[in-house]
Amino acid sequence: MFQFLFKYPSNVFAKGKFVLLSPWPVWLMILLLAIAAGGLFWNIRQRRGLLSTARSTVIWLAQTALIAIVLLMLWHPAISVARLRPQQNVVAVLIDHSRSMGIADDGKPRLQSAKEVLDTQLLPDLSKKFQVRMYGFGKDAVRVDQPDNLVADDNATRIGDSLKHIAAEAGTMPLGAIVVMSDGGDNTGGIDRDTLAQLRQLRVPVHTIGFGPDHFDKDIEVVDVAAPARALPQSRVSARVAIRQHGYGGASVKLIVRENDRPLAEQTIVLKPDADQSETIMFNAGAPGSHSFQIGVVPAEGEQNTRNNSVVRVVNVAEKRMRILYMEGEPRWDFKFIRRAIDDSDDPAIDLITILRTTQNKTYVQGDAKAKDLENGFPAAAEDLFNYDGLIIGSVEANYFNNDQQRAIADFADRRGGGVLFTAGRFGLSDGDYAKTPMAEMMPLRLTSGKTFIRNFADPSLTEAGRESVITRLEEDRDKNIARWKKMPQIANYATVGDPKPGAVVLMTVAESGHRPSPLLAIQNYGRGRVGILATEGTWRWKMLQDHADTSDYIFWQQLMRWMVTETPGKVVSSTPKLVLSDETSVPLRASVRDKKYEIVSGATVETTITRPDGGSDVVSLKPDPLEPGTYTGEYTADKPGTYVAETAARQDKTEVGRDTITFRREDGVAENFGAAQNRDLLEKLSRDTGGNYYTPANAKKLPDEIAVSEAGIVAHDNLDIWDMPIVFLLVILIRGGEWLLRRKWGVV
């Protein structure tokens, strides 16, 4: 209809430029229009007795509009547009033959539909005007002569990589446009900005034709799972599961975590109608080693695609024991039970070393026979302090630490990347004059002035964030956990610390009856590390006021300490963006290297030795990243599916700085199970960003006409007349006819 009325496809107007081809100046047209309008106005005023002012104005407007149209047409309007020259340009047609294109949505596979559209609607017209090159694509684009031979068998869809391939060929041929026939189920998470920028630079429009429904009628899909890459032995870890569903709104389903088909944790969730949702599930990371956890939703009855219900996440459980130094300024009951939380559980992950000031000039060291260096109290040198992974500062006056030690404590989190916990007490936080030290800056709460520590019993309660936090999770089940906290005994004391800083998360609050709650447990990231405040020294009542078999207090402290040190980095930290490669082979490797003072090491020799699934090994040399000092990068190709162990070692002047090991896994035949419905948003965005159009199979027949408008390839700038558009004549008739009808109605014909 558009083209019938306007003579040309809509993209001609969208991309073309309006011009007036007449040699006469535009001002003359405006002058003539003004004169004509004035004359008409004078004429109508002469006969104002016949019509009211409003009616006269309508007649005047209609006549003026008619004259304006006639004048505009006399000035010869046209659209100037770049168009591909016939038979001189190449149009690349990319046909997706990934496994998702084999899904039969209405009894017919998507690939079959694409072939039919190609044969009946595109090729006949395109071939008349352009050279058509056809490519099949999945992981990459491969040229094909006969698309009929394509089979939907590729394990992945990488639209970006495929377009990059075609764009690279654009230098050797006059590429005028690209047509992508796909369901948009890209497995790389989208099309990267570099590829889009490259296409825009070439000015090649990408037209897309989408196949498949926007969503399945009955499906539950695990869109993503965020789980930590590393964990400590036997620690509780939290996975955030993003779920999308269609047709199951309000239904109860089971969220489950399995390892080797053995269920580790499960919880029942209610699916939200018409909305994506995120749920948290917690489970035990298990013994040291690499663990592959299958995390997802148990398939519901009648689901159309059950292969997108779970994903695999790899968690590397470190074998090393993390060392936490606890400096306490006075004997107190919490100290005893914090020690017991670690000692009584035979914690395989944490060594707790404590220094307690028993008298004014004596300290008592516990927890490590090797801690001779602590006989004189808190470590004097930063590098000695940095031998620990976590630090607890109890009820000890700020001025017990000299300036260097105060700076080292701040650097412990900032530069070393350790976890620091400050607790309240007679000499802790504000009461210990911490407010004016470098340590105040690292705290998640603003310290108020004066005495804030009160020995009153008060009720702790979880905040919304606390209900989801792994630190405060005493029960696997969320609701049971909330109920358990409500039954916890009151704490014996607390400090009224100030408000949270931006970026801080308050997990627990405390309040006496009738008082405003104040933060009890708050955490935040600080530099490379983490800092928490626990504004009490009265958690011992959680042990003494509950049955001796109750372990709430111990679990709380174990998890708080695990939070402190789980992500504390070593001197060498290796990483890769994805620990599970779904039908991918490329593994970017990255390592950061620091010395014993945790200063950046720029001139290190860094190598990663990768043990393949077949037992063989490869060595990859990592090169310094010029943009990020202390960081070394490299690339590895995982040729075969399976588990790879990558051990990165850094050396400086023949001395080993440190080493780190990660495990990653390549899985094949998985990616296409996800996002199996049409990703229309991605296809539309791709077209929009490159100057192309999105089509459905039903309107794809318009593409051959519209594709000619392009600034890529060999083009000619045409001036397309628009004075003879049917819409113009229709407008003239409508205006003139309307005026006549009105005059007739008003009796002034």
Added chain:
Amino acid sequence: MRFRIAILAVLLCCGFSALLAFQAHFKEYKGEEENPTAVPPDPDERTEWTFARLRYPSGRYSGYSGEVGSWPIDFPKADRQFLAGVRRLTRIHTRSAEQVIDLTGDPTEIYNWPWVYAVEVGHWDLTDEQCKTLREYLLRGGFLMVDDFHGTFEWDVFVQSMHRIFPDRPIIELPDADPIFHTVYDLDQRVQVPGLQYLYSGRLYEKDGFIPHWRAIYDDRGRVMVAMCFNQDDGDAWEHADNPQYEAKYTSQAYRLGINYIVYSMTH
């Protein structure tokens, strides 16, 4: 008006329940004090630790058959003099006055006081319910120091009751290397601390308790739950620390031992 009354009633209920939530306050036991002394300033200050004396029933096995019983021997002077020493010698936040934990009263009150002291336990006569409470208290992490019991008879009485609390746990002789003798002071060399009677009799021991023993019951992790000062009287040493005739070496050891036991209980 009704609304105001309702609000008042709610507030009163809240206040009452808040009061119930607190641990017991300082209370004098006039008429039961064996060695009365002035109440020090601020006796009800809320602190991290105070001397918690166990008030238990006694009498069946000895002459302590009156209303008072054996629990307040040396009380409260020993408690308050020892407290002053703990305040002066350590960084423990300490109250000026003791807290009596009445085993015959609210059975849950003891859980608010993770360190308790019982004297003359060779005469105590615990009920089954009290044994159960003490067992639970110790398993939760509580610490019991018993003192001033002497000779075979009192030991047997004490052991009999301890077997009712812990039928399955042996009583061991504490080795010199045990951390309890080294938390603050190194107490490898210890002497028998006599009661006041020594000033008149010249004997360090009482009854047939010739040899002092520092015994204990360990928990599953080898930590002392019950510390027994057998054939010695640290309570008298605290009580008579201001008595010029009572030798300083005994007082000194009693203070050091008591402080070690307290700090041990707060660190293990």
